[in-house]
Amino acid sequence: MIKITRTCVAIDSINHPVRKASIPSPKPRCRLPKVNKSKKDGSKWAVFSPEQNPAEEYYHDLTETAIGANCTPNSGNRPPENVYEETYKWVSEHFFYIYPKDLLPTPEYIKSRFLELIIKEKVDGCVIDPFNQMSNDYRTTGGRDDKYLEAFLADCIRR
Numbered sequence: 595m596i597k598i599t600r601t602c603v604a605i606d607s608i609n610h611p612v613r614k615a616s617i618p619s620p621k622p623r624c625r626l627p628k629v630n631k632s633k634k635d636g637s638k639w640a641v642f643s644p645e646q647n648p649a650e651e652y653y654h655d656l657t658e659t660a661i662g663a664n665c666t667p668n669s670g671n672r673p674p675e676n677v678y679e680e681t682y683k684w685v686s687e688h689f690f691y692i693y694p695k696d697l698l699p700t701p702e703y704i705k706s707r708f709l710e711l712i713i714k715e716k717v718d719g720c721v722i723d724p725f726n727q728m729s730n731d732y733r734t735t736g737g738r739d740d741k742y743l744e745a746f747l748a749d750c751i752r753r
Contacts, residue, residue: 625659628719632688633660637718640711642692642704645723649691656685690715701746720750 631637646652658664660681663671672678692707704722711717735741 625656628689628721629656629659636688638688638690638711638715640690640692640708640715640717640720641723642694642699642707643721643723644694646691649693652691653682653685653689656689657682660685690717705750 628637628639632639641652643652646655654665657678661673661677663669663673665672665678690711692704692711695703708717708720712720731742735745
């Protein structure tokens with residue numbers, strides 16, 4: 595998790611979820627700690643996770659994680675529709691999916707979107723998963739990915 599302090603940036607549109615059926619993601623255990631923290635203290639999250647695209651599937655997977663059940667139509671353990679709808683609404687109020695404007699967005703673009711959500715939605719935590727899905731220019735640190743990541747994280751802390 596990257597913690598970024600609040601600062602002023604230009605605000606543009608935020609993408610909101612639309613409910614659609616999907617296939618559950620193989621990474622539910624990675625989402626569970628964020629869902630539990632949000633349930634416990636109301637934490638909000640900004641998430642850049644292009645491998646979870648489209649966002650509707652990401653929100654559906656988070657809803658299944660929050661409910662603790664498979665919510666697809668073929669599931670025998672499927673919760674009632676009103677439980678799914680209420681939980682989906684709760685998820686959409688606590689998790690904000692960042693759509694990339696380009697195939698490989700720059701770290702600056704992702705950080706600006708994080709800052710936008712911190713200001714507009716009072717987001718508490720930011721997630722990039724995976725980091726290599728951005729257009730990273732390792733030449734700025736002599737080609738060393740460890741130094742590049744160090745500089746990236748230091749920049750996030752300064753903001």
